[in-house]
Amino acid sequence: MILLLVDDEFHVRKKLLHKIDWEALGIDTLLEAEDGESGYETAKRRKIDILISDIRMPRMDGIEMAEKIRELYPDCVILFLSGYSDKEYLRSAISLHALSYIDKPVSPEQVVSAVREAVDYCNNMQNSTVFAAKIKEARLVRLLCSPRPGEEQLTSLLKDCGLSPLSFSDSRTLLLQSLSADGIPAGLMEHADELFAQSGLRYIMGDYHDNFLVIHLLSGEEQLVSDLSRPFLRSLLQRLSYLLKNQSYFIAVGVLAENLHELYHSYQSAVISLQQNFFLGMNSISFAGESDASGYTPDDNFRKGLLSCVKQKDAEGCFRLLDSLYAAYQSHPSGLISMVREDYYACLSQLFQHCLAHRIDFQSASSQQLWDVISSAHTLKELHAIAVNLYQSYFDFVRENREEASVSGNIRRLVEENYGNPSLGLQFLSENLKLSQSYISQLFKQETGTTINQYIISFRIDMASSQLLKSDRKIADIALSCGFPDQNYFTKLFKKCTGMTPSEYRGYV
Template sequence: MNLLLVDDEFHVRKKLMQKIDWKTLGIDRLLEAGDGEQGYELAVNEPIDIIISDIRMPRMDGIEMAAKIRELYPDCVILFLSGYSDKEYLRSAISLHALQYIDKPVLPEQVISAVKEAVSYCNNLRNTSFAAKIKEVRLARLLCTPKPDAGQLSCLLEECSLSTLAFSDSRTILIQLLTGDGIPSGLLEKLGELLEHSGLHYLLGDHHDNLIVIHLLSDKEQMVSSLTSSFFKPLFQRVSYLFKNTSYFIAVGQLAENIQEVYQSYQSAVIGLQQNFFLGSNSVSFAGFPESPEYRPDENFRRKLLGSVKQNDPHTCFLLLESLYQSYQLHPAGLISVVRENYYGILSQLFQHCLSHRIAFPSASNQQLWDVISSAKTLRDLHIIAVNLYQSYFDFVKKNQEELSVSGKLRRLIEENYGNPALGLQFLSESLKLSQSYISQLFKQETGTTINQYIITYRIDMASSLLLKSDRKISDIADCCGFTDQNYFTKLFKKCTGMTPSEYRGYLP
């Protein structure tokens, strides 16, 4: 058995070549290359059973090389060496169906384990029935490409003892597993047994790490076009027993009248998986699902939601979140990415509210928040994430009600009355019916500044904005910001900004 090791880092290749007893693993010959182009040249002259390759390399990357070698040796096994930065890049390699992705830095024991699995796979190919199944899987995958290679298609049809007429009345079904662990071992075999027990003729394979593809084919005894929802319902109930605690989507594509339309059936099933997102986990969608207009929340939704937070009104907040969820459910159309972005917006505005009002509710970075949103597999998951976060916020506020309500009300009173010359400790004390010493101590503890300092800073900030955005007289601006003495305003403004109001108005940042 021949193994090709390709990596542009010399020390990585040498480490693996010296630390691993390849003969013991069943490798008769080990070939090495420093990049994809050199690796491909070796494969042209020497049959390859297993490839271990880095992703990013000069001249020709590992993905392009593996794809070209697969054309020479369709049964060769691919093991990719991948760094963290390659994760997005690996999406383009999905059609190659690599057996494993070994994380860098590479440990010899990881490679040994992966090679043992690859050798076992290669040995199984010598088994006639196993090899036949592999060819059927390959054909099932090939039919999910928009323009399959005619020669490859013809060859696989012959090897699978099928003709193009077998697809003259066919339909594609997709089953997407919502876990990130891939398809459990033995699941495809059990699913095949279930389909056979149901009297169905089919092609079955995996298409990506978490997607199962079934092409239902007609025969003399049963036409696919004759199968109704009353047939599929009990079938999918039996399928659900196979998945046990694993969540999934099932999407049934449109009828294909010839082999060229199989891809259209596949595509309609892919669209169905989008609808499953709105329908929820373990749901089934059928091509031709009644179309509905895309739902987009009105412009006031986020404002209303934020208003319920500012008013500490959880009842209204959760009614709004529920209405958003139900509206999306009633309109299972549009891009899932847009739905995610909307939920990202209504969560990020909560964190922004806490930051701007100095509320010590734990915040999240943009990346952390997006990672949480991206982890949601269904609309229901997004809804639960939003409800739980807002519930946590209101619980936090309730737990800290006394301190948060007093300091929050103080800031709100200052912001609403900054133009009142009487605004000060006495005004605030009387408004909240709390002693001046208590509110002074609490405000200093909560914000790190005194009430008088906060009033002055806020008034100067408002005055600065008016100076730049309006042509009102400086005396009018001073008056509307609570300063009855223009000279005092000018002196204080220069102390805070380093410029007089006139100089500031003429300053161009």
């Protein structure tokens, strides 16, 4: 088996070449190249079974080189070495269906694991006719999802799969999108094969873009695809969905295609129909052309009304508006999902702006963080729940802080009204407020930084100080009027707080 290693970093190539026992992995011939162009020239001279390539290289990058080598050798297994900055770049390589992406910095252990998998793949292609047939079928499925498939490759794959252009007269594309981060679950296609075989339907099937399962339904002598009713297709696809067990998914059915060239249009219509699933909800099935083309966009009055409810602390009014927005989107399931996300972003963003403008210490989020949360919603229902939960958290926060301020204010009022009562203390306040002593103590300390007892003493001393200056009343009478029946205790506290006895204070001032 021949492997070609292409990387413009000399030390990376030498590290992998010398630290891995390639022969033990089943590699008979090991070739190397310093960039994409020299890699492609090497591949033209020798048939390549496995390609390991960096992405960003001078003269010709890894993507372009891999595409050219795949044209030469359709069965060549591709392994990409990718850095973090290559992730977006790799989107253009999806159609190549690389077997693995090895993250940089590269460790020999990672490469050994990936190469072992690639060797197994190559051996299966060579030794298992069933495996090779399924791989070629999957390639044909993917090829038919492109707008302009290469005629030579298309003709070859049709022949390998025992099909002809006439096989696609009266056909239709079905799409299953797995919403799991793990993509299409292992074994799903095998179970789907059994299901479709039991239904007596002709089809070709393959995975696409990691999280899509594409099924092209084909007409046979006994069954035309155009004769399959929507209830039948819905029932069939629901049985298919049972195979996903606890995974979340969307399923879309494309329009009917009358010939091979129209099949791409059927695929595209299914892709567009997946937009409807966002509105229909998790684990839903949509049919292309089933909904009208009109979308919904809230006007400026909606957001003004929402902000008005926030300012007036009208939680019920706010949730009524959010529910009306949700209902409006549900009744217009053909809008652009990106626009829906932007509308909800605006609703949430103005809440944070309001908090910032009014110095409300509610949770904050950067624009990117807010957008990331909104983008994580797979359905309108999830997006609505995010908005409702955030606004609910805001109103809970405002209510709790208002209650805290109210309790502290009532404590101050009761102290002001009753500071002359010797019984004024935690128990007195607790009984009057009908709240536990521990609760009011903790709340008051959190807000003021002082304990209730300290506040009572401080207030009483302030009142006594004022009376000492404004009247000639006896010190004992002033002490009693300020809640100190014991003059000696009053004198000690007064000196502790002011540094002087009551008599000294009166005479000094």
